[in-house]
Every structure is written in C-alpha cells, then in structure tokens.
Amino acid sequence: MTVSLIGLDASTASNVMNCLKDLSRRGRTVIFSIHQPRSSIFKIFDTVMFMCKGRCVYHGSIKDVIPYFARHGYQCEPYENPADYVLDVLIDVSRKPEILIRLNNLYNITHVDLSALVHRQDSSINHENIEHERRKYKVKAARSVGAEIFYLSQRTLRNAMRNPALALSQTLASIIIAVALIVVILVLVIMMMLSGFLIDLPSVFIWLSWIQWISAFRYASNVLTINEFQGLIFCLPNQTDFCPMTGDEILDKRGLAHSNAWDLWKNFFALTVMALLLFILAYIQLIRIKKPK
Structure with a gap:
C-alpha cells in the first residue's frame, strides 16, 4: 500500500x-x-x-x-x-x-x-x-455478520443525526427519482394502450379518448398499419377469386383514414412536431441550469 x-x-x-x-x-x-x-x-x-x-x-x-x-x-x-x-x-x-x-x-x-x-x-x-x-496461537475470529450489520447501521444513523440536512436531501432525492420512474412508466403504459394497437379506439371511453392525440405510439402504429395493409388483398389459397377481406376493409374497421397520401404523412408530421417540442423543452431546461463559476 x-x-x-x-x-x-x-x-x-x-x-x-x-x-x-x-x-x-x-x-x-x-x-x-x-x-x-x-x-x-x-x-x-x-x-x-x-x-x-x-x-x-x-x-x-x-x-x-x-x-x-x-x-x-x-x-x-x-x-x-x-x-x-x-x-x-x-x-x-x-x-x-x-x-x-x-x-x-x-x-x-x-x-x-x-x-x-x-x-x-x-x-x-x-x-x-x-x-x-x-497451534498455540489462536487467530482472533472476525465479528459475526449480525454484529457487522449492527455497527454499520449504528454508524449510518449517527451520521444522519449529526448531518440532518444531508440525510434529508439524500432521502428526498431517492424518493423523487423513484416517483419519477413510476410516473413515467405509468404514462408510457397508458399511451401505449390508447395507441390503437392493443385496443380499438372507438371502444375507449370518451373521457379517455383525448389521450390518443398526444400518444406518440398512436402515430407510429398508424404509419405501420397503413403502410402494411393499404391495397392488400387476402384471397383463399384454393385458386378461387373469393377474397373474404381486404386490407382497406381492415383499416376502415380500425377507423384509420387512408384515402390519400396525407392520411399517412400526417402521422410523420405529428411525430416530428412532438420530437421538436421535446427537444426545445430539453434545451430550455439545460439553459436554466446554473453553471458553476
């Protein structure tokens, strides 16, 4: 050493x-x-x-x-x-x-x-x-795990009592981070459920339907769904002309407009606006941080 x-x-x-x-x-x-x-x-x-x-x-x-x-x-x-x-x-x-x-x-x-x-x-x-x-000399045994936990806990408690401001700030910081993680996960789950991919939007309660307009998952799901199903024809494999359902019918059933190109590109536009808004908010927050002199 x-x-x-x-x-x-x-x-x-x-x-x-x-x-x-x-x-x-x-x-x-x-x-x-x-x-x-x-x-x-x-x-x-x-x-x-x-x-x-x-x-x-x-x-x-x-x-x-x-x-x-x-x-x-x-x-x-x-x-x-x-x-x-x-x-x-x-x-x-x-x-x-x-x-x-x-x-x-x-x-x-x-x-x-x-x-x-x-x-x-x-x-x-x-x-x-x-x-x-x-063999005449015996090595002193180490303390038990219980004793180590007791003394370490005692020391931590004394430090907290002697410096309450530091202990309070550490406690609040840990609580705020834990609450933030819970809130973020809850918001993401709600937006994912109301994106129209897991649940049909017409079946959602009216007082919850407004969330779909601020859900990035909804616009991304709309882009993928329209791109995959528009103009698609499903026919039986027995060489008949009978097609039970088309891709356009699936889009109509899910309430997705697909009559023109804007119906697809408006979702890209919404995602771009949301990304720019988040970048601007992050930039404003970085400016507000006080730099050390």
Whole structure:
C-alpha cells in the first residue's frame, strides 16, 4: 500500500502508523511506501528498503541503517532525523553513478549470501515443532455478520443525526427519482394502450379518448398499419377469386383514414412536431441550469 501522511498532523500520522504496527503484530505482513517520515515514525519500522533510480541500495533492519551508510562514508549528525539523513544520502548517491552501482552491488551480494543462509537454516528446521508452536496461537475470529450489520447501521444513523440536512436531501432525492420512474412508466403504459394497437379506439371511453392525440405510439402504429395493409388483398389459397377481406376493409374497421397520401404523412408530421417540442423543452431546461463559476 501507499501510505499518504500529507496534510495530517503529527498525532494523527503517528496513530495511523501505530495501527499498521498493531496489524503487523497480529500476524499480518504490512508492506507500504512512505516519503520522508518524521523520526518517531521512522523508528516504528521493522525493515526498510531504500531505492535510488530503480536500484536497491539497502534492505534490512532499521537499527543498521546509520552504521551501514557510515561505513561507506556517509556520517549522520547526532540529532539529525534518520529519514532526512537517508534522503540526503540517496540524493547524493543519485548524482554519483559509480557509488550507486557500488552500493547496489553490495546489496546484491549481501542478498545472495543471506538467501543461501536462510535456505540452509530452513532445511535444518523441524517443521513439526513450528506447526506445534503455531497451534498455540489462536487467530482472533472476525465479528459475526449480525454484529457487522449492527455497527454499520449504528454508524449510518449517527451520521444522519449529526448531518440532518444531508440525510434529508439524500432521502428526498431517492424518493423523487423513484416517483419519477413510476410516473413515467405509468404514462408510457397508458399511451401505449390508447395507441390503437392493443385496443380499438372507438371502444375507449370518451373521457379517455383525448389521450390518443398526444400518444406518440398512436402515430407510429398508424404509419405501420397503413403502410402494411393499404391495397392488400387476402384471397383463399384454393385458386378461387373469393377474397373474404381486404386490407382497406381492415383499416376502415380500425377507423384509420387512408384515402390519400396525407392520411399517412400526417402521422410523420405529428411525430416530428412532438420530437421538436421535446427537444426545445430539453434545451430550455439545460439553459436554466446554473453553471458553476
């Protein structure tokens, strides 16, 4: 992880690092990067790695940092912050490629030697004893789902009580969106039912028949119906001239005028007018929105 202590006071920064320290003491491996910490925070670390221009120049215990660099000609003043001291060393090393390469080679040699030593020690360890010792320590179980729900609900309730304006605005916003969705769906269903495609318009109550004139579904359905049925002739497949019904009769039965071209194109005109009206209303609403300065 990347720990950012920028903008935090000394006490808060120390608390953050102490929490990570406690987490590592519970059997967790915590690896993080940090930039120029204060001396009290620097002492909390167990192991540190310093890199310069992509090369590792030190990796080891925190107490061996100053002696290690002192052996290579970089002395630390008695009351100097070790983190600032290391940063000054890395800045100086970055300007001297030969020293950077030498420190990196020393790290590589030491790392190889330590890896071989650890491998030899690991082969001589009795893993049964390790397993026996490990069983002595019990990992603290996580809280139950019920406890997590309780504490999270408690925190949410406290936030709502401490900031009632925010809670009220969020509640009203969610209610308004839900009501808007219900109203839109209801309007669309009513307009679709009164479009003449599902229900014959002559059978609709008079006090509801006016909705057909503002239904976009009605004009679209009229275009499709007139285009498909006008001039269509249905004849029996037994090579007779008997045709029980024609497409024009179906249009007359449904009450759709189709005698001239305007009866078809007036539906396109109505759809165009409705689309332009909606675009204009949307444009007016966008203009009314206050832009942030």
